Amino acid sequence: MKAVIPPRNHRTEKRQCDWFVYKERHLIECFFGKxxxxxxxxxxxxxxxxxxxxxxxxVSALIWLR
Structure with a gap:
C-alpha cells in the first residue's frame, strides 16, 4: 500500500505524488460516500x-444512471 495524498503547499521539500492514482482513489471514496x-x-x-x-x-447501477 502506498500513500497517494499530495503534499501541502507550504512544505519546503515537495514529495512526489501520482496524480492518476490520486484521481482514482478520489472516485472510489466518492462512490462509497454515495x-x-x-x-x-x-x-x-x-x-x-x-x-x-x-x-x-x-445501487451501483442507480448511481451510474444518475
Missing amino acids: IKHFRRIFVRFEKLQRNFMGFLRF
Whole structure:
C-alpha cells in the first residue's frame, strides 16, 4: 500500500505524488460516500452474501444512471 495524498503547499521539500492514482482513489471514496445514502447497504439488512451483492449491484447501477 502506498500513500497517494499530495503534499501541502507550504512544505519546503515537495514529495512526489501520482496524480492518476490520486484521481482514482478520489472516485472510489466518492462512490462509497454515495453508497452510504442507501440505508439498506449501509446497515447491511441483507445477511446472505448473494442478496447483499445483488442489492449492491442494483445501487451501483442507480448511481451510474444518475
